[in-house]
Amino acid sequence: xxxxxxxxxxxxxxxxxxxxxxxxxxxxxxxxxxxxxxxxxxxxxxxxxxxxxxxxxxxxxxxxxxxxxxxxxxxxxxxxxxxxxxxxxxxxxxxxxxxxxxxxxxxxxxxxxxxxxxxxxxxxxxxxxxxxxxxxxxxxxxxxxxxxxxxxxxxxxxxxxxxxxxxxxxxxxxxxxxxxxxxxxxxxxxxxxxxxxxxxxxxxxxxxxxxxxxxxxxxxxxxxxxxxxxxxxxxxxxxxxxxxxxxxxxxxxxxxxxxxxxxxxxxxxxxxxxxxxxxxxxxxxxxxxxxxxxxxxxxxxx
Ligand code: NDP
Numbered sequence: 001x002x003x004x005x006x007x008x009x010x011x012x013x014x015x016x017x018x019x020x021x022x023x024x025x026x027x028x029x030x031x032x033x034x035x036x037x038x039x040x041x042x043x044x045x046x047x048x049x050x051x052x053x054x055x056x057x058x059x060x061x062x063x064x065x066x067x068x069x070x071x072x073x074x075x076x077x078x079x080x081x082x083x084x085x086x087x088x089x090x091x092x093x094x095x096x097x098x099x100x101x102x103x104x105x106x107x108x109x110x111x112x113x114x115x116x117x118x119x120x121x122x123x124x125x126x127x128x129x130x131x132x133x134x135x136x137x138x139x140x141x142x143x144x145x146x147x148x149x150x151x152x153x154x155x156x157x158x159x160x161x162x163x164x165x166x167x168x169x170x171x172x173x174x175x176x177x178x179x180x181x182x183x184x185x186x187x188x189x190x191x192x193x194x195x196x197x198x199x200x201x202x203x204x205x206x207x208x209x210x211x212x213x214x215x216x217x218x219x220x221x222x223x224x225x226x227x228x229x230x231x232x233x234x235x236x237x238x239x240x241x242x243x244x245x246x247x248x249x250x251x252x253x254x255x256x257x258x259x260x261x262x263x264x265x266x267x268x269x270x271x272x273x274x275x276x277x278x279x280x281x282x283x284x285x286x287x288x289x290x291x292x293x294x295x296x297x298x299x300x301x302x
Pocket of ligand 1: 115119
């Protein structure tokens with residue numbers, strides 16, 4: 001049986017609402033998805049996941065996978081469930097679950113990294129070995145990551161974008177940042193405190209860097225592809241449905257573009273939005289100022 005005839009298993013994390021929910025909804029409707037393909041709708045809360053399934057009309061090929069991506073225990077449990085109930089093989093992992101810090105506390109910064117960076121790293125370590133040949137991982141990042149790196153020291157820019165960066169070195173950059181948030185010394189170590197949601201931006205910059213490392217690491221071991229995607233500024237709970245944001249459906253289209261485009265038309269490890277490759281560091285000063293103003297307005301309303 002060729003791989004195109006096989007049943008495929010696709011996981012979307014944080015899919016009970018927002019952009020993740022739209023991704024599952026569009027996948028259900030895609031002609032590329034066959035009726036025997038399995039879509040795993042990830043939700044940290046079982047009830048919210050069940051409600052989302054019901055909202056989709058409970059299609060027979062969509063199953064709830066309870067998964068809190070910030071918890072090692074929950075990741076281990078979900079990995080076992082994939083092995084036991086779904087044949088232990090995956091084709092596409094969409095790491096969509098993400099949060100913004102709920103306030104300026106160190107606890108909120110830690111929670112943000114636990115979900116947006118460490119959770120994805122751990123989940124990928126568990127699940128990429130289960131990916132079939134030509135499998136894909138999509139890490140849902142944000143242009144906020146590229147914006148954040150525009151404002152950091154040249155030394156940090158060089159470290160985040162180094163083609164030899166290791167996960168250990170990246171973890172160290174993240175830990176140094178979190179310690180600096182705790183001691184109120186982010187400026188001293190080269191970050192700008194001008195961005196109100198700085199821990200969010202740094203978590204997404206780290207995720208974009210992690211994507212490149214994972215693409216490098218895994219392409220040596222097996223034929224899998226890892227991409228980072230920005231869904232664009234979409235109206236969801238994460239930004240309290242901010243004015244000027246686009247429908248979450250378009251965020252899902254941006255993610256699915258990278259799911260469906262042939263790998264020879266994409267750069268393994270790269271960062272995309274709406275099918276267009278984005279830089280790891282924003283270079284356009286006007287766009288940076290515009291984006292900073294938008295984030296400032298957003299954080300004032302939080
Ligand atoms: P929403 O807040 O609408 O949805 C976030 C989803 O992630 C929810 O299902 C939420 O579950 C889930 N989630 C949060 N933390 C965890 C966790 N620890 N474990 C499992 N699930 C979790 O936001 P969006 O749909 O907008 O965000 C989706 C992704 O897109 C995020 O990664 C975000 O950073 C990114 N993004 C969004 C942009 C936007 O403008 N909306 C712009 C750029 C990037 P629950 O309901 O239980 O809270």
